[in-house]
Amino acid sequence: MSKKITRRSLLKSGVAGSIAALLLRSKPSKAHQIKTYQNSMGVLVDLTRCVGCRSCEAACNAEQNMPVPAKPFTDQSVFDEGVHGHKRRTDENSLTVVNRYDVPGLDHPLFRKVQCNHCQEPACLTSCFVAAYTKTPEGAVIYNKDVCVGCRTCMIACPFYIPTFRYSSAFDPSIVKCIFCYDTRLKHGRPPACVEACPQEALTFGKRKDIIKIGRRRIEENKGQYEDHIYGEYEAGGTSWLYLSSVPFEKVGFDTSISHVPIIDHVKNFLGIVPMVLTIWPALFTGFHLLATRKERRAKDKSTNGQEVGK
Amino acid sequence: MKRIVRTAMMFLLTLWLVSPARAFTAMDVDDAPESVTIDYLQELYEKVEFDHTMHTDMFGCNACHHHTTGDSPANDSCLRCHADPEPADDVSCSGCHEEKQSGATLSSDSNSNVYHIDKPSLKGALHLQCVGCHQSESGPTGCLDCHSFTPAGKKRFKIRE
Numbered sequence: 190m191s192k193k194i195t196r197r198s199l200l201k202s203g204v205a206g207s208i209a210a211l212l213l214r215s216k217p218s219k220a221h222q223i224k225t226y227q228n229s230m231g232v233l234v235d236l237t238r239c240v241g242c243r244s245c246e247a248a249c250n251a252e253q254n255m256p257v258p259a260k261p262f263t264d265q266s267v268f269d270e271g272v273h274g275h276k277r278r279t280d281e282n283s284l285t286v287v288n289r290y291d292v293p294g295l296d297h298p299l300f301r302k303v304q305c306n307h308c309q310e311p312a313c314l315t316s317c318f319v320a321a322y323t324k325t326p327e328g329a330v331i332y333n334k335d336v337c338v339g340c341r342t343c344m345i346a347c348p349f350y351i352p353t354f355r356y357s358s359a360f361d362p363s364i365v366k367c368i369f370c371y372d373t374r375l376k377h378g379r380p381p382a383c384v385e386a387c388p389q390e391a392l393t394f395g396k397r398k399d400i401i402k403i404g405r406r407r408i409e410e411n412k413g414q415y416e417d418h419i420y421g422e423y424e425a426g427g428t429s430w431l432y433l434s435s436v437p438f439e440k441v442g443f444d445t446s447i448s449h450v451p452i453i454d455h456v457k458n459f460l461g462i463v464p465m466v467l468t469i470w471p472a473l474f475t476g477f478h479l480l481a482t483r484k485e486r487r488a489k490d491k492s493t494n495g496q497e498v499g500k
Numbered sequence: 501m502k503r504i505v506r507t508a509m510m511f512l513l514t515l516w517l518v519s520p521a522r523a524f525t526a527m528d529v530d531d532a533p534e535s536v537t538i539d540y541l542q543e544l545y546e547k548v549e550f551d552h553t554m555h556t557d558m559f560g561c562n563a564c565h566h567h568t569t570g571d572s573p574a575n576d577s578c579l580r581c582h583a584d585p586e587p588a589d590d591v592s593c594s595g596c597h598e599e600k601q602s603g604a605t606l607s608s609d610s611n612s613n614v615y616h617i618d619k620p621s622l623k624g625a626l627h628l629q630c631v632g633c634h635q636s637e638s639g640p641t642g643c644l645d646c647h648s649f650t651p652a653g654k655k656r657f658k659i660r661e
Contacts, residue, residue, distance in 0.1 A: 238628065240631060240641070242643050244643075247656050247657050247658070248656070250658070251656055257658050258658060261657050261658045261659045261660065262656075262657040262658055263643070263644070263657050263659060297635065380601070384601075387624075388623055388624070388627040388643075389624065389627050389628060389631065390601065390620045390621060390623070390624025390625075390627070390628065393601065394601060403618050406618055407618065410577055410618075
């Protein structure tokens with residue numbers, strides 16, 4: 190053994206490692222500047238207007254050539270399908286669903302449309318290591334099936350549980366999510382199919398900055414009729430789809446615990462440590478191991494040497 | 501010569517406009533049509549025959565027409581500017597509410613003091629007005645209570661025969 194690891198040298202390297210760890214640790218995250226597109230589009234969803242007619246679901250199904258559902262879109266019994274308080278979710282056959290909420294103290298139910306919110310700093314996009322997602326200048330978060338490897342990290346990253354996976358097809362698996370009708374409509378400046386189909390104008394399409402103004406005005410002009418908050422203006426760093434509600438948002442299925450910084454900011458610190466852990470920990474723990482087993486090895490060496498002498 | 505005529509006409513018009521004798525009179529409900537055919541959106545649904553008389557028997561003109569029939573508006577927001585309204589030339593819904601949503605074309609520097617910044621499209625206006633009132637007055641609120649599907653509508657909503 191040419192180089193012995195002594196207690197001293199081990200402690201030395203341990204201290205050095207700790208100092209390095211402290212120095213190399215990534216800076217505490219500040220809410221970073223989100224790169225936003227000035228003229229990106231959005232949709233304002235006014236829950237006080239929605240009557241649960243499911244015209245948006247039907248329009249989406251037709252526009253995106255989705256399979257025919259088991260029940261027609263006129264069937265309101267789907268609102269009672271959820272078990273144990275769970276509501277319907279987007280799946281590989283439906284990019285948008287409407288859910289009913291019977292809010293205590295309210296004489297009429299409220300309806301909430303669910304689809305991709307098209308975040309300004311999408312967690313699906315930042316979590317994707319093959320860059321299958323793109324945030325377009327128009328505001329849509331689109332997905333490229335050709336580069337996707339099917340890891341489904343985006344499904345875990347999304348704070349709104351939107352991307353779904355086509356498990357049913359072994360030969361054509363892919364992530365399925367709302368793309369803001371990007372290919373067929375948004376790219377050409379037209380509103381998505383669901384917005385055009387809504388009879389109640391519960392969905393208002395426009396530039397994100399404009400629909401925020403409209404939302405603020407509705408809150409101001411109709412005192413007491415709206416919660417003084419536009420959901421999505423800041424949530425998860427801001428979303429392109431924004432919501433107005435007459436009741437607290439958590440009562441109609443919104444996650445109000447989502448912080449106002451992009452999801453990536455929550456994991457940046459951790460991800461910064463990963464390379465350091467990978468380089469320092471192996472050396473450190475190998476050292477511990479060698480130190481802990483030193484006596485044993487020495488005893489073994491001695492006994493081997495003794496045998497040799499005895500021969 | 502042309503100029504003199506024009507000036508004279510302008511003068512007479514101004515005189516008429518400022519004359520105290522001129523008072524706006526609200527439109528007479530008897531002049532209103534008995535029935536209105538709503539037929540602008542016929543892709544998925546058949547046209548709707550709206551029984552105008554039945555509704556005017558129950559509600560004032562301003563319940564639906566805001567300020568355009570010359571009645572003082574029922575809505576406080578309209579009242580701010582249209583407290584003493586003049587009957588409009590066109591009182592039909594489509595006279596003000598365009599077929600396309602205005603949201604998409606709203607420019608950021610438009611006057612934000614104007615209430616009409618949030619004017620719904622024709623389809624939105626009709627439904628918000630009708631359904632809103634039908635909810636509070638216990639009228640029919642189901643889609644098919646007023647509408648019947650065209651074949652395209654049945655196809656869109658995946659209704660099996």
